[in-house]
Amino acid sequence: MKMLPFALSLCVSATAATYYVDSSAGNDAADGLSPQTAWQSLAKVNRSPAQPGDQVLFKRGGLWRGNLRPGKGSLDHVTRYADYGEGPLPIIQGSIAADDPALWEQLRPGLWRTTTPTIGERTALDREFRTGHWACYFEADASAHAFNHGGEKGHVVVTLNVSKAGTHRNHIQLWGPVVPYFDDTLIITLRARSKMPIKLKNIDVLQEQTPWRRFANGRCDTELRDEWQEIEIVLNRISEITPEPMKLHFGLGNQLRDGEEIQLQVLKAEIANKVGGLELATDVGNIIFDHGKACGWKKWGVDQLDNVGDYYYAPDEQCVYLRYDGNPAELHKSIELAMRGHVVNHGGRKNILFENLAIRYGASHGFGGGSSERITIRGCDLYYIGGAHQFTRPDGKPVRFGNGIEFWGDAKDNLVENCRLWEIYDAALTNQGREDTEVNITYRNNVIWNAEFSFEYWNRKLTENITFVNNTCVDAGYGWAHAQRPDPNGAHLMFYSNRAKTRNFIIKDNIFVQTTHAGMRMDLDWLDAITLDYNLWHVGDKPIYRLAKNNRIMLEQLPELQKQFPVDVHSQFGMPVFMDAAKRDYRLAPDSIGRSGASDGGPFGARARLKD
Known part of the structure; x- marks a missing residue:
């Protein structure tokens, strides 16, 4: 049998560092270089990527929520993510807890929905975002073009003309201005109109180059019509990694029709934090009750929720509908909503x-x-x-x-x-x-x-x-x-x-x-x-x-x-x-x-x- 060259992986750099992470007693403001000065969060680990030869050690018995994006090894030096201390293995889990009764609201007997966050105080971004350039990309058999022209107060108006619609979201993509980093939520207010009625979907903040990392998912609850109106797009951050450059992005290929014309004009952009509720910006692929005693049964519409445990993730509303006889959080000690995304991404x-x-x-x-x-x-x-x-x-x-x-x-x-x-x-x-x-x-x-x-x-x-x-x-x-x-x-x-x-x-x-x-x-x-x-x-x-x-x-x-x-x-x-x-x-x-x-x-x- 051919042996793999894993011996190379055991080399450690003389300048390597060991970082400790403690989910209960750590502090992200510390240096992380000893158990006494351990970091606390997975976000800190992702923001401070390990270098070749480094070790990142998670304390046994700890639990971290989110996704781990490891740093880089090199040809000669391994980067190690492992454990320290005593007790059960350190847990990294890609789920959101929904075990608080206040996170569920009853719509009618037997039908429950997760509550959604409200937007807190807003802070305006600078004018550059309103004057940014827009571009269109199309592929397969689709065809569309974007035209930038000046508008009121110098705010750019983009006109998207669709010659032939696509069958997949990627077939016609509208790329907007460069988006600056934000911690939680970005709200973009636009003037908008559409020759044909359309509700914009597949909105995100996306890296403009390979590997096309997604930084935020967005939603717009207003249907565009032929007359101008103001709309809001709310973008929720979903990634600990900040790709560069990242832009506002619409995957429109399967929403449009031949002959469609859409016009957009950014009026303002604001950052904010959310308060209360559950932020479910990506698909919920499973609901795990009491650590596996039962699991939800995924359905594809509210009208399909026939049996107890059936659930539907509504991407436009970014919430979960669940068929249950009583508030699920009062009937279970633990409810975990498993979110879309690799728990560890080694790509x-x-x-x-x-x-x-x-x-x-x-x-x-x-x-x-x-x-x-x-x-x-x-x-x-x-x-x-x-x-x-x-x-x-x-x-x-x-x-x-x-x-x-x-x-x-x-x-x-x-x-x-x-x-x-x-x-x-x-x-x-x-x-x-x-x-x-x-x-x-x-x-x-x-x-x-x-x-x-x-x-x-x-x-x-x-x-x-x-x-x-x-x-x-x-x-x-x-x-x-x-x-x-x-x-x-x-x-x-x-x-x-x-x-x-x-x-x-x-x-x-x-x-x-x-x-x-x-x-x-x-x-x-x-x-x-x-x-x-x-x-x-x-x-x-x-x-x-x-x-x-x-x-x-x-x-x-x-x-x-x-x-x-x-x-x-x-x-x-x-x-x-x-x-x-x-x-x-x-x-x-x-x-x-x-x-x-x-x-x-x-x-x-x-x-x-x-x-x-």
């Missing part, structure tokens, strides 16, 4: 080590991001991840997403080991991409349960040296999300349509137990490019493989397939006995099958950190 990062962290309650990925290199994730717990709205298909059907750990796009020399992952909307572990290169990625000694897929992979360009070994995978498709998915299809190995040139793709020495649909699914047959052997399987009455053209291979049919492809030739088949499966102790019991017979003669499955 574009190199030589980063994440160790001994608990990542939970995020509605996108636990760890996610593209173009990563030498990322190591070790000894982490990830749970209740995913469920956010990703996009809506042309046929009107919404698509949700969320993986435990995802390496998207170009990725190389990454390692995931000794982690536990459970209650994941999509895949617990995955590397995937389109026209990308994915090489030297190892997953080993991980324990997974109640994910729709234990391991997912697909690509179209080049994939080599992918190793999935000594993992224990239990109950694929039995998680919180399975029944409410539009496409329930639990499988331990989900390989969809791999078109990439694939070499040295190894899956061995694992335990795969119980699945709702199949042990492995391949929509395109590429069994000749995979090493699949020395595993312990128990899938009950389900197919061990589901191959292309819906070809279901039952266990008794496997010998016939093995005449063509040497898959699972040395594997064992049967139900293992675990030490205490009810308590998620998946160590093999002394009398269990699978305690020997792996490729090295040892036991199948994870060999480290199988219980708390």
Whole structure:
């Protein structure tokens, strides 16, 4: 087996710093260089990005809400995010608490809604914002043009003429003036008119260049008509990262019609803070009651809330509607609204080590991001991840997403080991991409349960040296999300349509137990490019493989397939006995099958950190 160059990751810079973060006793005004002068917030960590060789240590027993954007490692020096102290793993969670009864209002018996914040005192920005330049971008088959001209008091008026509308928000984009940094809320007052009635949607503050980071989401409650009127756009900050440059941005492609004409003129811009209520500027992908005793059931309109626990995130109102018999916060000790966004975003990062962290309650990925290199994730717990709205298909059907750990796009020399992952909307572990290169990625000694897929992979360009070994995978498709998915299809190995040139793709020495649909699914047959052997399987009455053209291979049919492809030739088949499966102790019991017979003669499955 090719060994990954992780030894390089262990180099530490002589000038490196160690920063401590304590959620209860820390102080962001301190220097963070000792436990006694620890920082307190995740916002401070993100505003002070670690440099190559630095360590950022979170105190065990602490909890931080939000999203972690790590600093950068270098070729020779790792940047480490880990733990210190005693107690349970430090928790970083991508959710907002809704356990205060005052945060819910009853609209009618059985229908509740989260309360929205009110805007506090406003402070005006300078005149430059009102005189900024506007521009239009269009793509696909759409066509539109923006014209800037002088208006009253020198305030620029932009006229957007639409020759041909698009079918996606990105097909026609209107870019406004540069937006300065703001802490909480930006309110823009405009004069506006539209040849055809339209209510502006898909408003945000966006980085003007790749990677197009979103700083704030906006809303406008007024419908534009042919006569001039004043409107307000309220933009709520959603990111701890301040991208540069960032501008006011409208994704209008799927809202417009051929021949449309829109005119906008900024009159003033003000910053403000919000008071009370819940700020839900992004999609709520899950509601977790009492830390997993129950979860909400996501719907797509208020009229669909038929059963207790059904909820709808209203993007225009930025609130949640919930069907419940009584104020939910009076019936539960804990209510967490999982928000869209990766809890940890490692996109574009190199030589980063994440160790001994608990990542939970995020509605996108636990760890996610593209173009990563030498990322190591070790000894982490990830749970209740995913469920956010990703996009809506042309046929009107919404698509949700969320993986435990995802390496998207170009990725190389990454390692995931000794982690536990459970209650994941999509895949617990995955590397995937389109026209990308994915090489030297190892997953080993991980324990997974109640994910729709234990391991997912697909690509179209080049994939080599992918190793999935000594993992224990239990109950694929039995998680919180399975029944409410539009496409329930639990499988331990989900390989969809791999078109990439694939070499040295190894899956061995694992335990795969119980699945709702199949042990492995391949929509395109590429069994000749995979090493699949020395595993312990128990899938009950389900197919061990589901191959292309819906070809279901039952266990008794496997010998016939093995005449063509040497898959699972040395594997064992049967139900293992675990030490205490009810308590998620998946160590093999002394009398269990699978305690020997792996490729090295040892036991199948994870060999480290199988219980708390």
